[in-house]
Structures are given as C-alpha cells and as structure tokens.
Amino acid sequence: MRDVNDQRFTTHDGVELFYRHWPAAHPTPGAPRQAVLLFHRGHEHSGRIAHLVDELDLPGFDFFAWDARGHGQSPGARGDSPSFATSVRDVQTFVDHLRVTFDIAEENMAVIAQSVGAVIAATWAHDYAPKIRALVLASPAFKVKLYVPFARTGLALLRRFKGNFFVNSYVKARFLSHDPQRIASYDSDPLITKAISVNVLLGLYEAADRVVADAQAIQIPTQLLISGSDFVVHRAPQERFFEQLGSLRKEKHILPGFFHDTLGERDRHLALSRARRFVLQSFETPMHRPSLLDADRLGATCAESEELAAPLPHNSLRDLYWRMTRASMRLGSKLSTGVKLGFDTGFDSGSTLDYVYRNRPAGKGALGRMIDKNYLQSIGWRGIRQRKLHAEELLRLAMAHLRNQGKPVRIVDIAAGHGRYILESLRGVEPLPESILLRDYSDINVRDGSLLIEQKDLEDIARFVKGDAFDRNDLATLDPRPTLAVVSGLYELFSSNQMVGDSLAGLAAAVEPGGYLVYTGQPWHPQLELIARALTSHREGQAWVMRRRSQSEMDQLVEAAGFRKITQRVDEWGFSLCPSRSASSECGTRARPVEKSGRLAGVTRAVLFRQLRLCHLVYGAAHRRRQPGVRLGSTHAVLGLDHCALLVHRPALRFFPAGLPDPSATGHACLAPVQRATHRRYLLFALAAALYLRASGTGRHLRLAVRGAGRLRQAVQSGTVPAHRPAGGAVGLLRPLRSALSCRVALAAAQLVCPDRPVGINHLAAPLR
Known part of the structure; x- marks a missing residue:
C-alpha cells in the first residue's frame, strides 16, 4: 500500500476542492515525474477508486484523484455544480495546479476516468485540447438510461418553472458490480450521495451530445473500455464516439458481463491490465499529434x-x-x-x-x-x-x-x-x-x-x-x-x-x-x-x-x-x-516540411493502416446505401511521386503530409463527374497519397484490399503496374478490383515500398482493432 496525502486546490471561483496524492513508489532517478490522474464516477468520490493505485501496478507514477464539486470531501451542495462547464474548467485548474505544485508537465500526465468522470474528462479533452499522454475512458456516461419515457424533456420543462432541483439515483449497488465487497462498501459509504442536480444532469447530456458528435477533434491517444452488461448507460453513443474519435492511436475493448462499475468489477483485472498496457505504451511511444x-x-x-x-x-x-x-x-x-x-x-x-x-x-x-x-x-x-x-x-x-x-x-x-x-x-x-x-x-x-x-x-x-x-x-x-x-x-x-x-x-x-x-x-x-x-x-x-x-x-x-x-x-x-x-x-x-521521399513523418505503418479502415467500414451498410459510389479527388501530382490510387475517408486526410492538393479547387479524375457536395466523404487520389512511396520507377507495387467489419482479412496482393502512368491511370489500377468495390469492400490501393526492401505480407495482415 502506498502512502497517501490529503490535499486541496483552489478553483477559479475560490472553492477549495479535495484531492488525494499517492507519490511514486519507485521514481526513476533523473527522469521527469510522470502522473496518472483518476476521475471517479457520479455520486462517488476519490476513495472509491483508491484501489486502482496499487492494482494498476505503476510504481514509477504519481497518482492523483480528486473529489469533484459536491462530492466526497469537497464543498458544495451534494451532487451539484454551478454548471457542467464549471466542472470541466475545474479539471484544467486541477491540471494547472499539479503542473505548478509538483513540477509535472502536461505531456507527462495520463488520465483514467469512469462514467460521469469520463464524460467530464472527454469534454475537457475536446474543449481544451490538452497535451496529455493518454486518455482511458471506462463506461463513459454519454447517455444515461432514464427508464421513464420523455424524462429528459420533462426535466428540462420542470427546470424552467422550478429552477434547479435534485433527483435521486435509482441504481442499486448490485447493478453496478458483481464484487460483494464493492457492493457492501457502496451501501455503507457515508460520502456517497444518491442525489444529482438537474442542472448537472442536463448539462451532462448536452456536453455528451456535442463531444460524441465532434469526437474527431480529440487527438489524444484514447482507450475505451465498455461494460458488456451495463444497466446504467447506453452503449451506442460509446460506439459512435469511438468510431469518430480523431486520435491516431485508439483502442476499444468490450468486457462481456461487466456491470457499469467497470474499474470496480469482480474481474476488473481484465480491464486494468489493458489500461496499464495502454498507459505504458503511450509513455514509451514518442508523442505525435497530426498537423x-x-x-x-x-x-x-x-x-x-x-x-x-x-x-x-x-x-x-x-x-x-x-x-x-x-x-x-x-x-x-x-x-x-x-x-x-x-x-x-x-x-x-x-x-x-x-x-x-x-x-x-x-x-x-x-x-x-x-x-x-x-x-x-x-x-x-x-x-x-x-x-x-x-x-x-x-x-x-x-x-x-x-x-x-x-x-x-x-x-x-x-x-x-x-x-x-x-x-x-x-x-x-x-x-x-x-x-x-x-x-x-x-x-x-x-x-x-x-x-x-x-x-x-x-x-x-x-x-x-x-x-x-x-x-x-x-x-x-x-x-x-x-x-x-x-x-x-x-x-x-x-x-x-x-x-x-x-x-x-x-x-x-x-x-x-x-x-x-x-x-x-x-x-x-x-x-x-x-x-x-x-x-x-x-x-x-x-x-x-x-x-x-x-x-x-x-x-x-x-x-x-x-x-x-x-x-x-x-x-x-x-x-x-x-x-x-x-x-x-x-x-x-x-x-x-515535406519529405522528398514521401514518407509520412512520425507515423508508423500500423497507424496508417488503421486510418485506411476509415474508408467505408466505419459507417456500415446504412451509410453505404446513402452514399453509394466512389468519390474522386485530385489527379494532380502529389509530392512528385509515382502514380497510384488511394481511396480515403475524408476526415482521415488530416493525417497526410503537407502538400496534398485541395480537391475542391483542382482537377478531378475521369471515372465519374464530381460535384461539390458529393465528394465530401471519400476521395480517390490517383497519384500518391499517404503511404511511403518509392519514386525509383521500378514498377513494383503492392495492393491492399480491406474487408470485413474492421479486420484485415484480405492479405496484400503483389502486382505489377507501369511505373509511369497517364493522369487517368487510376482507372486501370482500379479495374482489377472493381468487383471488390461492388461487394461493399473498403478499398485502398496504394504503392507501399520500403527504402531498402518491399514490405512483406506479414507486416500488413495483423487485425485492425
């Protein structure tokens, strides 16, 4: 058991919030301090997640956990805050306090948050764009299950007449976790409050709606842990959040049978082992944010x-x-x-x-x-x-x-x-x-x-x-x-x-x-x-x-x-x-800087192939029915490299090197007419796009077909295409794969050649998660 220090910090409006600090058990001499910030779920407090400090087994990290406004040992009406935005701003104030007080840079912090705390953390990541190292969200409460029909509308209407008021949680401890000790401690903990203010509840909904809708703005490496048998929050918004998440590194893990208290479940080691690995990998990997x-x-x-x-x-x-x-x-x-x-x-x-x-x-x-x-x-x-x-x-x-x-x-x-x-x-x-x-x-x-x-x-x-x-x-x-x-x-x-x-x-x-x-x-x-x-x-x-x-x-x-x-x-x-x-x-x-060789600086092949998954698969069959056909992009030369083609989901283009031409302002390929509104989601670049391309003119190409619901089931097929093709060369390159397109396969055809040797099939056949 680590020693713990009880401390407080002052918010922008003069409120002193309580937090706990567990110093690193085995800090690395001479290395910058690293920290994990823990955010508890609604109704609870930092003591309910204290067990994570030892169970995550990260002895080189300082741990910090706060009691949010109106929770635990922090002041304020129980379950209330001036606004949801105020609670989000409290996170930034907390991070600034830790940075100054403990000399921990924002780049050396990771966040692990659960339920309502996860929504607060995700909103902070969206609104403030912090440069933290990793973000782990466990069962974020993007949409709470209110079993009364039209409950959200009714609460908003009542608030207009009554002002702010409080509602009590209906959730029993036995529906939060299978762990008997967690159930018993929840029922006997005097610091747990069942009430939540309508201001906070409706603010939670509104913030969650916009964060899920605009998750592409979040660039932080993110891991999402979803409880498979959650009676408290809906799963669909969590899935949509992950699909639209803009991070180059992201993971989603569904934990079958888990109730809502993901990090406090009986078999929580299954979740914590994944979170621990993700945090360590994030710190071992050099930080990279797409331009x-x-x-x-x-x-x-x-x-x-x-x-x-x-x-x-x-x-x-x-x-x-x-x-x-x-x-x-x-x-x-x-x-x-x-x-x-x-x-x-x-x-x-x-x-x-x-x-x-x-x-x-x-x-x-x-x-x-x-x-x-x-x-x-x-x-x-x-x-x-x-x-x-x-x-x-x-x-x-x-x-x-x-x-x-x-x-x-x-x-x-x-x-x-x-x-x-x-x-x-x-x-x-x-x-x-x-x-x-x-x-x-x-x-x-x-x-x-x-x-x-x-x-x-x-x-x-x-x-x-x-x-x-x-x-x-x-x-x-x-x-x-x-x-x-x-x-x-x-x-x-x-x-x-x-x-x-x-x-x-x-x-x-x-x-x-x-x-x-x-x-x-x-x-x-x-x-x-x-x-x-x-x-x-x-x-x-x-x-x-x-x-x-x-x-x-x-x-x-x-x-x-x-x-x-x-x-x-x-x-x-x-x-x-x-x-x-x-x-x-x-x-x-x-x-x-644009590298003459065409290598996408700072991005691994694994990351690039995760981005290829953003073609058709991310939207499913319903989207394909709404947006049939291939959207065409520029046929102008990109970086002066060899001819090839790449079908790309448009939001993924932010990961590409500078110099990519503006598809709305340049010429288009001749496969089909293109109108301004019709190429907004998928772009076909006929002459080089994101992957490493060798401009030696050897004619050796690799083609990639991505099939299935998010997994790379089709191995790379070798082929020979003339090294120098006219502007309409994309037509010939795609002809062998036309049947794959008609079968709703997300296609990405690209030249992928290393400087010294071709990339083998084993490099590309790993499953995409």
Missing part, C-alpha cells in the same frame, strides 16, 4: 463547411424548411431592430456584435421588442456575450501580468468592431494603458468606434483607424509595438488557414518579446446550419457559412506563429478564448 495547419482544405470541418455551403435539393423538405425560416426572419426584420440590423450589415458584422453586446431589445411596438428579445436570447448570441466577459477578464489578467513584469501596456485590436469589449475592460483598471490602437476594415465600425472612444473620454490614449487584419506586412510594422494584441471573433469568420497564419505571423513580428496575444476560437457551435441556411454575412449579403476550427487546430496555428497558450476560457456552447505569450520578436512561420 492541422491544412485542416481548412482537408478534414472533417472542411467537409462540414462544404456540405453547409452546398445548395439543398430544390423543393426537398429541408429546402422548404429553410426557405420558410428565411422568410420568417425577413418578416421579423420589419419589426425587430436587431434582425433588421443583421440583414442590413451582416449578422457577423461589428455593428451586429455591438448590438448583441448591449443586449437591449428594441423594435416596433411590444411585438417587435418581444421578437428582438427572443433573437438576442438565442444560444449563439448568449455565447457571444459570455465570450465578451471572458475577453474582459483575460485582458485585465494580461495587463496585470505586464505591469508585474515592469512592461508598458500597449494594446492593439486588429478587428475591433466597435471596440466595446476593449474599452469596457478598462473599467476599474489603474493605471490605464499607455496606448490603445483599434483597427477595423469597415468605415462604419471606424466611425462608431471613434464615437465610443469619445463617449468614454479615452481620446488621450485610444484611437481608431482603418486597417486590414490579414495584411502581414502592415501588422508587422505597427508603431508603437504592442505588448498586448487582441483578435476576437475574427478568425472564426474566415475558413482559410493561410489568411489566419499570415495575420498571426504579422502579429508575432509586431508584439514585443514577452508580450501577449488574446485570441478566440469556435471549436463548436450549436446552430451551424441555421447560420449557413438562414443568415447573411457582412460580405455583400452572402450566406454566412462558418468553418469550425477545433481547439487543437487553433492552438497549432498560434504556436506556428511563435506564441504559446498559457490558459483558456470556454463556455458551455463551445466559444473559447485563450491568452498566449510571445516567445520571440521574430515572426513565426508555418513550418510544414
């Missing part, structure tokens, strides 16, 4: 935005629905001041955002004000106002850091709109900044923002000028050099990472060394289709199609420019805001 700098051209969010931009079939039910929605909003604009302003200037314009910030309903008569109030209370605008509060908080924090370092505070906002959140963040700040430069492309915003500066009597330190937020050279020569740069709500409006990269590079050159950048992101939005189908943008009334950027993608863009993220704020609707610090005065570059 997302080209996610604007290749990947899930690119496909999503293209789908939203594509017109719907004329007079289809969805087309009629959105036409009616647009018509109703046009009608509402005759009465509502806010809706009319959106149509006049764009719903993404600075004028609209300033109106949303003010949050004062206006319109023609009582009906107009009611429409305007409902408009201002939409989820998107509530998130925008919360983002403003987060921006003001982080601006004050950055100004305080600069003063503590003895540096002047010189602020620049390169797309300020009316500049309201910058100017209002100065309330109560002493002394005021040395200078404030607000910029915007719009003459209207410059005029109204200058008026706002006058109204707040800040003309001595603040000025508003017209400027291009994407002009790298213009930004790089800002004078005086800012120490605090702000980009709020801008990059979300433009899908191009090249534009964002140029803007960030200009700011990196402008900001003094040790200065700060505060930037916003949009990892998730609950109303993407409404925005795309019904609202217009500031760009001459065009449709407002938003491409989301995952937090990982946004962080990579910022890091490529030379900044380092230091903290983050994110609300329950998916709006994020982060401060980062400049590492040097030199502007960053988007370094994306």
Whole structure:
C-alpha cells in the first residue's frame, strides 16, 4: 500500500476542492515525474477508486484523484455544480495546479476516468485540447438510461418553472458490480450521495451530445473500455464516439458481463491490465499529434463547411424548411431592430456584435421588442456575450501580468468592431494603458468606434483607424509595438488557414518579446446550419457559412506563429478564448516540411493502416446505401511521386503530409463527374497519397484490399503496374478490383515500398482493432 496525502486546490471561483496524492513508489532517478490522474464516477468520490493505485501496478507514477464539486470531501451542495462547464474548467485548474505544485508537465500526465468522470474528462479533452499522454475512458456516461419515457424533456420543462432541483439515483449497488465487497462498501459509504442536480444532469447530456458528435477533434491517444452488461448507460453513443474519435492511436475493448462499475468489477483485472498496457505504451511511444495547419482544405470541418455551403435539393423538405425560416426572419426584420440590423450589415458584422453586446431589445411596438428579445436570447448570441466577459477578464489578467513584469501596456485590436469589449475592460483598471490602437476594415465600425472612444473620454490614449487584419506586412510594422494584441471573433469568420497564419505571423513580428496575444476560437457551435441556411454575412449579403476550427487546430496555428497558450476560457456552447505569450520578436512561420521521399513523418505503418479502415467500414451498410459510389479527388501530382490510387475517408486526410492538393479547387479524375457536395466523404487520389512511396520507377507495387467489419482479412496482393502512368491511370489500377468495390469492400490501393526492401505480407495482415 502506498502512502497517501490529503490535499486541496483552489478553483477559479475560490472553492477549495479535495484531492488525494499517492507519490511514486519507485521514481526513476533523473527522469521527469510522470502522473496518472483518476476521475471517479457520479455520486462517488476519490476513495472509491483508491484501489486502482496499487492494482494498476505503476510504481514509477504519481497518482492523483480528486473529489469533484459536491462530492466526497469537497464543498458544495451534494451532487451539484454551478454548471457542467464549471466542472470541466475545474479539471484544467486541477491540471494547472499539479503542473505548478509538483513540477509535472502536461505531456507527462495520463488520465483514467469512469462514467460521469469520463464524460467530464472527454469534454475537457475536446474543449481544451490538452497535451496529455493518454486518455482511458471506462463506461463513459454519454447517455444515461432514464427508464421513464420523455424524462429528459420533462426535466428540462420542470427546470424552467422550478429552477434547479435534485433527483435521486435509482441504481442499486448490485447493478453496478458483481464484487460483494464493492457492493457492501457502496451501501455503507457515508460520502456517497444518491442525489444529482438537474442542472448537472442536463448539462451532462448536452456536453455528451456535442463531444460524441465532434469526437474527431480529440487527438489524444484514447482507450475505451465498455461494460458488456451495463444497466446504467447506453452503449451506442460509446460506439459512435469511438468510431469518430480523431486520435491516431485508439483502442476499444468490450468486457462481456461487466456491470457499469467497470474499474470496480469482480474481474476488473481484465480491464486494468489493458489500461496499464495502454498507459505504458503511450509513455514509451514518442508523442505525435497530426498537423492541422491544412485542416481548412482537408478534414472533417472542411467537409462540414462544404456540405453547409452546398445548395439543398430544390423543393426537398429541408429546402422548404429553410426557405420558410428565411422568410420568417425577413418578416421579423420589419419589426425587430436587431434582425433588421443583421440583414442590413451582416449578422457577423461589428455593428451586429455591438448590438448583441448591449443586449437591449428594441423594435416596433411590444411585438417587435418581444421578437428582438427572443433573437438576442438565442444560444449563439448568449455565447457571444459570455465570450465578451471572458475577453474582459483575460485582458485585465494580461495587463496585470505586464505591469508585474515592469512592461508598458500597449494594446492593439486588429478587428475591433466597435471596440466595446476593449474599452469596457478598462473599467476599474489603474493605471490605464499607455496606448490603445483599434483597427477595423469597415468605415462604419471606424466611425462608431471613434464615437465610443469619445463617449468614454479615452481620446488621450485610444484611437481608431482603418486597417486590414490579414495584411502581414502592415501588422508587422505597427508603431508603437504592442505588448498586448487582441483578435476576437475574427478568425472564426474566415475558413482559410493561410489568411489566419499570415495575420498571426504579422502579429508575432509586431508584439514585443514577452508580450501577449488574446485570441478566440469556435471549436463548436450549436446552430451551424441555421447560420449557413438562414443568415447573411457582412460580405455583400452572402450566406454566412462558418468553418469550425477545433481547439487543437487553433492552438497549432498560434504556436506556428511563435506564441504559446498559457490558459483558456470556454463556455458551455463551445466559444473559447485563450491568452498566449510571445516567445520571440521574430515572426513565426508555418513550418510544414515535406519529405522528398514521401514518407509520412512520425507515423508508423500500423497507424496508417488503421486510418485506411476509415474508408467505408466505419459507417456500415446504412451509410453505404446513402452514399453509394466512389468519390474522386485530385489527379494532380502529389509530392512528385509515382502514380497510384488511394481511396480515403475524408476526415482521415488530416493525417497526410503537407502538400496534398485541395480537391475542391483542382482537377478531378475521369471515372465519374464530381460535384461539390458529393465528394465530401471519400476521395480517390490517383497519384500518391499517404503511404511511403518509392519514386525509383521500378514498377513494383503492392495492393491492399480491406474487408470485413474492421479486420484485415484480405492479405496484400503483389502486382505489377507501369511505373509511369497517364493522369487517368487510376482507372486501370482500379479495374482489377472493381468487383471488390461492388461487394461493399473498403478499398485502398496504394504503392507501399520500403527504402531498402518491399514490405512483406506479414507486416500488413495483423487485425485492425
């Protein structure tokens, strides 16, 4: 038994949460400290998972386990939290505390979480994009089994009238585990609480829905342990989460006969042995995260935005629905001041955002004000106002850091709109900044923002000028050099990472060394289709199609420019805001080396073949009926390598090397006509794609056919194809395998040759899990 220390840490809102620390029994001399963080299931506390410290048999690791808010020895109403997002933020605060207090880098941490704790951990992984080494989720409660019909809807309705209230768990200990000791201790433990607040329960559902839907954003090596006889949570959402998970390394294990308490079952050694192996392998393997700098051209969010931009079939039910929605909003604009302003200037314009910030309903008569109030209370605008509060908080924090370092505070906002959140963040700040430069492309915003500066009597330190937020050279020569740069709500409006990269590079050159950048992101939005189908943008009334950027993608863009993220704020609707610090005065570059040989840097063949499984198999027969046929991608040369073909599931393209052409902007192969919306899921690259390709022209090729429900049942077939084929060569290469395609086989035909020798069949015939 290891020694355990009881300790506490303070959250962002001043609450002291309890946690236990088990120091490493046999730390490695001279090596960085490594840690495993344990998160308990709902209703329980850290003492219920203390047994894992010894049973996992990881003597070189420190172990930490908290009592979540309202649980165990932590304060708060039992089973309650201000919001689910607050509990997720507590995880980040906990990790920051451990990093500073125990000198354990985030890269040397692994997380093991169960049930509700697993959903909290998965949401944290999605929203904050931490650089931890591994994530093990045991029976995550993505969808709790509420046996009363329409229980979720009823609880939400009751909350509107009663406010927050509590419901008790119906689950008996004998349905959680087969272990008699665990059953007895559960029934006698005074720290276990059966109650859970409706706020937390409904917040759990909402967070789980978006995390499962957007699991592709999670890049952390992840292992999923599913109990085979779980009476508490549904299994289907866990399966969907795993299928869409974006990690290069992921595992799923179904444990037959296990009840919900996966890590506390009678035969839990079956689960713990897998978790132990996965954690050790994750630490033994060098960390690798796929580059997302080209996610604007290749990947899930690119496909999503293209789908939203594509017109719907004329007079289809969805087309009629959105036409009616647009018509109703046009009608509402005759009465509502806010809706009319959106149509006049764009719903993404600075004028609209300033109106949303003010949050004062206006319109023609009582009906107009009611429409305007409902408009201002939409989820998107509530998130925008919360983002403003987060921006003001982080601006004050950055100004305080600069003063503590003895540096002047010189602020620049390169797309300020009316500049309201910058100017209002100065309330109560002493002394005021040395200078404030607000910029915007719009003459209207410059005029109204200058008026706002006058109204707040800040003309001595603040000025508003017209400027291009994407002009790298213009930004790089800002004078005086800012120490605090702000980009709020801008990059979300433009899908191009090249534009964002140029803007960030200009700011990196402008900001003094040790200065700060505060930037916003949009990892998730609950109303993407409404925005795309019904609202217009500031760009001459065009449709407002938003491409989301995952937090990982946004962080990579910022890091490529030379900044380092230091903290983050994110609300329950998916709006994020982060401060980062400049590492040097030199502007960053988007370094994306392309290896001449075509090797996919840092990715093993095993990982690549797991990604090939993302072709047809991941969606099953139902999806194949909806999306028949092969989607075609570019026939242009990729990396200048030999001709070959590879059928690829589009989200998997983010794992490919830089330089892959944009399929929506280049030519297409001639197998079949391709329309913008039809190639969004599968792309056929006719001239080289992801695997290692030898450009020697020997003509030796290997073809791969992937069959079955996720296992490699067809061995590699050797074949000879002319080394230099015309652009339409994909047709000839695929002809021998046409029957396989018609039999619903996920096909990936590729050249796979090592530098020194061909890859043998044994290298490719291992089962894919």
